[in-house]
Amino acid sequence: xxxxxxxxxxxxxxxxxxxxxxxxxxxxxxxxxxxxxxxxxxxxxxxxxxxxxxxxxxxxxxxxxxxxxxxxxxxxxxxxxxxxxxxxxxxxxxxxxxxxxxxxxxxxxxxxxxxxxxxxxxxxxxxxxxxxxxxxxxxxxxxxxxxxxxxxxxxxxxxxxxxxxxxxxxxxxxxxxxxxxxxxxxxxxxxxxxxxxxxxxxxxxxxxxxxxxxxxxxxxxxxxxxxxxxxxxxxxxxxxxxxxxxxxxxxxxxxxxxxxxxxxxxxxxxxxxxxxxxxxxxxxxxxxxxxxxxxxxxxxxxxxxxxxxxxxxxxxxxxxxxxxxxxxxxxxxxxxxxxxxxxxxxxxxxxxxxxxxxxxxxxxxxxxxxxxxxxxxxxxxxxxxxxxxxxxxxxxxxxxxxxxxxxxxxxxxxxxxxxxxxxxxxxxxxxxxxxxxxx
Amino acid sequence: xxxxxxxxxxxxxxxxxxxxxxxxxxxxxxxxxxxxxxxxxxxxxxxxxxxxxxxxxxxxxxxxxxxxxxxxxxxxxxxxxxxxxxxxxxxxxxxxxxxxxxxxxxxxxxxxxxxxxxxxxxxxxxxxxxxxxxxxxxxxxxxxxxxxxxxxxxxxxxxxxxxxxxxxxxxxxxxxxxxxxxxxxxxxxxxxxxxxxxxxxxxxxxxxxxxxxxxxxxxxxxxxxxxxxxxxxxxxxxxxxxxxxxxxxxxxxxxxxxxxxxxxxxxxxxxxxxxxxxxxxxxxxxxxxxxxxxxxxxxxxxxxxxxxxxxxxxxxxxxxxxxxxxxxxxxxxxxxxxxxxxxxxxxxxxxxxxxxxxxxxxxxxxxxxxxxxxxxxxxxxxxxxxxxxxxxxxxxxxxxxxxxxxxxxxxxxxxxxxxxxxxxxxxxxxxxxxxxxxx
Numbered sequence: 001x002x003x004x005x006x007x008x009x010x011x012x013x014x015x016x017x018x019x020x021x022x023x024x025x026x027x028x029x030x031x032x033x034x035x036x037x038x039x040x041x042x043x044x045x046x047x048x049x050x051x052x053x054x055x056x057x058x059x060x061x062x063x064x065x066x067x068x069x070x071x072x073x074x075x076x077x078x079x080x081x082x083x084x085x086x087x088x089x090x091x092x093x094x095x096x097x098x099x100x101x102x103x104x105x106x107x108x109x110x111x112x113x114x115x116x117x118x119x120x121x122x123x124x125x126x127x128x129x130x131x132x133x134x135x136x137x138x139x140x141x142x143x144x145x146x147x148x149x150x151x152x153x154x155x156x157x158x159x160x161x162x163x164x165x166x167x168x169x170x171x172x173x174x175x176x177x178x179x180x181x182x183x184x185x186x187x188x189x190x191x192x193x194x195x196x197x198x199x200x201x202x203x204x205x206x207x208x209x210x211x212x213x214x215x216x217x218x219x220x221x222x223x224x225x226x227x228x229x230x231x232x233x234x235x236x237x238x239x240x241x242x243x244x245x246x247x248x249x250x251x252x253x254x255x256x257x258x259x260x261x262x263x264x265x266x267x268x269x270x271x272x273x274x275x276x277x278x279x280x281x282x283x284x285x286x287x288x289x290x291x292x293x294x295x296x297x298x299x300x301x302x303x304x305x306x307x308x309x310x311x312x313x314x315x316x317x318x319x320x321x322x323x324x325x326x327x328x329x330x331x332x333x334x335x336x337x338x339x340x341x342x343x344x345x346x347x348x349x350x351x352x353x354x355x356x357x358x359x360x361x362x363x364x365x366x367x368x369x370x371x372x373x374x375x376x377x378x379x380x381x382x383x384x385x386x387x388x389x390x391x392x393x394x395x396x397x398x399x400x401x402x403x404x405x406x407x408x409x410x411x412x413x414x415x416x417x418x419x420x421x422x423x424x425x426x427x428x429x430x431x432x433x434x435x436x437x438x439x
Numbered sequence: 440x441x442x443x444x445x446x447x448x449x450x451x452x453x454x455x456x457x458x459x460x461x462x463x464x465x466x467x468x469x470x471x472x473x474x475x476x477x478x479x480x481x482x483x484x485x486x487x488x489x490x491x492x493x494x495x496x497x498x499x500x501x502x503x504x505x506x507x508x509x510x511x512x513x514x515x516x517x518x519x520x521x522x523x524x525x526x527x528x529x530x531x532x533x534x535x536x537x538x539x540x541x542x543x544x545x546x547x548x549x550x551x552x553x554x555x556x557x558x559x560x561x562x563x564x565x566x567x568x569x570x571x572x573x574x575x576x577x578x579x580x581x582x583x584x585x586x587x588x589x590x591x592x593x594x595x596x597x598x599x600x601x602x603x604x605x606x607x608x609x610x611x612x613x614x615x616x617x618x619x620x621x622x623x624x625x626x627x628x629x630x631x632x633x634x635x636x637x638x639x640x641x642x643x644x645x646x647x648x649x650x651x652x653x654x655x656x657x658x659x660x661x662x663x664x665x666x667x668x669x670x671x672x673x674x675x676x677x678x679x680x681x682x683x684x685x686x687x688x689x690x691x692x693x694x695x696x697x698x699x700x701x702x703x704x705x706x707x708x709x710x711x712x713x714x715x716x717x718x719x720x721x722x723x724x725x726x727x728x729x730x731x732x733x734x735x736x737x738x739x740x741x742x743x744x745x746x747x748x749x750x751x752x753x754x755x756x757x758x759x760x761x762x763x764x765x766x767x768x769x770x771x772x773x774x775x776x777x778x779x780x781x782x783x784x785x786x787x788x789x790x791x792x793x794x795x796x797x798x799x800x801x802x803x804x805x806x807x808x809x810x811x812x813x814x815x816x817x818x819x820x821x822x823x824x825x826x827x828x829x830x831x832x833x834x835x836x837x838x839x840x841x842x843x844x845x846x847x848x849x850x851x852x853x854x855x856x857x858x859x860x861x862x863x864x865x866x867x868x869x870x871x872x873x874x875x876x877x878x
Contacts, residue, residue, distance in 0.1 A: 378557075
């Protein structure tokens with residue numbers, strides 16, 4: 001791992017002061033940010049390090065995708081425009097039951113990373129089955145993330161019993177302890193698929209192993225009604241009652257929290273992965289993001305899996321998040337371009353409890369950096385780079401991606417992915433999925 | 440103008456039967472579609488014509504942008520996250536008043552076409568000042584459209600008086616009569632900026648010249664209240680009372696029609712240009728598109744101008760339209776991928792009253808065709824091409840664009856645009872805009 005300087009950039013640090021440096025530079029030493037400042041200052045500090053001229057492009061922290069299911073890219077466009085339960089019970093669950101295995105998960109993960117790295121995502125919070133395979137493929141390709149082993153009260157293609165899943169999760173988390181990119185997590189699927197006693201066990205395991213706890217929460221109105229009916233409490237209160245709210249918890253969706261629940265999320269430091277496109281496509285609703293942010297909740301952005309999005313494009317997710325909040329708050333002044341970019345970077349890092357490592361360009365943080373050009377026709381002219389990054393930037397404008405100081409994407413190419421081989425593997429898996437659906 | 444065949448394509452005709460032809464072809468003669476069918480059939484019909492192998496890519500009708508203000512790309516990102524009136528009165532109107540002239544309009548139009556052609560738009564419904572310059576630049580570069588000369592009850596950088604604007608519009612429309620690409624139109628700005636008597640005059644002029652009539656209508660709740668207060672009727676009823684509703688009328692926005700008004704729009708064959716991203720960004724609301732479509736209203740999609748979007752990307756507009764209808768109808772089954780694609784093609788052609796010319800691939804229509812590749816990582820795998828086109832296709836997936844049988848964009852290049860020269864002109868205009876705002 002080498003030391004180097006990225007210079008002649010518009011450095012957008014995304015720190016709490018929203019500092020920007022024109023003709024700026026970042027020095028990287030052993031995967032860590034060693035200096036940030038004007039090109040002249042940084043070069044003076046490290047005169048002998050190699051320099052890469054970014055030609056005035058934007059240099060900013062990588063994007064943080066706070067909720068996804070990486071292998072589900074192999075179900076992209078399999079079933080659209082369906083009611084949630086029809087979609088799950090007649091398409092997704094049967095396809096998963098029949099096709100899921102380690103090869104499927106490895107191939108789907110690689111396909112997702114190919115897309116994500118080309119678009120500037122450098123950290124994921126993932127939840128799926130065979131998560132050890134997802135983590136291994138991410139480590140190989142160079143993606144950072146929190147990887148939650150999905151746990152559920154019925155048999156899966158991976159585990160026959162709850163006890164097996166608990167033991168498998170413990171082993172998975174321990175196996176990856178100390179890895180520079182991979183953090184294993186406990187992943188109870190949702191309060192409607194995991195019993196109160198099992199949720200408590202998950203929380204205890206996360207505490208014992210000092211691991212994150214990841215869960216889907218408050219995704220639909222019917223979930224709120226169901227939990228209220230079964231347990232006498234709405235979902236966040238239910239988890240609070242079980243002692244599961246803490247600063248190690250990352251929740252996905254949070255479309256329907258009650259006002260008192262929002263205060264609890266803030267007080268306990270719970271993270272929220274907001275998934276506007278998935279929530280819209282499945283007509284779940286619009287999460288009260290502005291209200292949560294005002295209450296001090298750490299809200300990040302997530303794409304959800306490709307079965308319900310149908311892509312992993314964080315720039316489009318930003319734009320959708322922005323527009324939906326303006327609509328639902330009935331005000332064009334809420335969720336500014338800054339707020340939106342913050343949610344995709346430092347806000348996301350806080351939601352994933354990774355802000356000591358990533359989310360902003362600050363000395364001592366890991367060197368997860370992306371380079372964005374603002375000179376395509378759809379970006380021209382530039383009056384305000386922040387506006388362009390929020391409202392007009394596309395994945396195709398990202399030209400380089402560094403994770404842990406390694407160049408993992410350059411001009412659309414991901415060195416760790418052998419494209420022809422991956423395409424063959426994807427085609428084979430897609431054929432298996434289609435064969436299932438034809439039955 | 441030559442004759443040729445595009446073969447080995449997945450032909451998506453977008454006709455009323457939603458016909459698709461695998462291994463299909465389209466023959467083009469003198470800018471017109473001469474045949475559609477299997478590659479074998481079409482080649483047998485025209486054995487001597489040159490063939491271009493599309494390598495299995497999608498061949499479909501070009502996208503129709505039913506509402507935009509082309510020169511406003513020069514105001515992209517100038518002012519975001521503002522209240523509508525603050526945005527208009529303190530940013531857009533002063534910028535327009537100080538910078539607008541023929542050079543500005545020509546440069547802004549070229550910039551917009553550069554972006555639009557790269558993304559597969561082949562027809563625009565435009566409204567702006569100096570519209571004769573917009574039309575001329577579109578004719579030069581090869582874009583089809585309806586070009587509405589903006590008319591308003593106060594002086595503009597173009598016309599000092601209403602009479603001047605009426606006379607200028609008459610001249611403009613007559614000058615372009617018979618052109619293969621350009622249709623001049625009468626463009627009263629809105630019912631709150633044009634008096635009832637002037638609206639009647641606009642309608643009479645459109646009737647006399649057999650030209651389209653284009654107007655902003657029902658964009659905001661406050662517009663509805665204002666018109667109700669001033670004229671005792673809501674906006675559509677107001678236009679009906681003035682005799683302006685007809686099948687030559689194209690309205691933009693239509694966020695707040697009353698139920699009885701929707702029936703009137705359908706009965707008179709009025710077109711609607713739905714602008715979901717602009718309506719969201721300015722917090723105007725979500726237009727009742729599903730309700731209008733069910734009532735038989737012709738609804739197309741529009742991006743609006745870059746000052747309020749901030750780009751001209753019809754694929755993102757499709758995705759936003761789709762998601763907003765699912766949310767506002769509280770149902771994931773409405774506004775299917777098919778419905779969405781229809782709105783951007785044949786539905787848009789009907790809304791712009793151009794469906795005798797464009798909107799679908801049918802023998803006798805003009806050859807406005809686009810080629811879309813579905814093999815980028817974000818498009819892989821393909822279970823359903825319709826799903827991909829609606830939910831995952833990006834502008835960068837469009838590889839060729841033909842308008843009137845001419846290849847106007849290929850692999851990102853627009854032959855009629857000299858890029859370096861255009862960039863210089865844009866930079867000069869942007870500098871003028873910034874100088875104004877610094878004052």
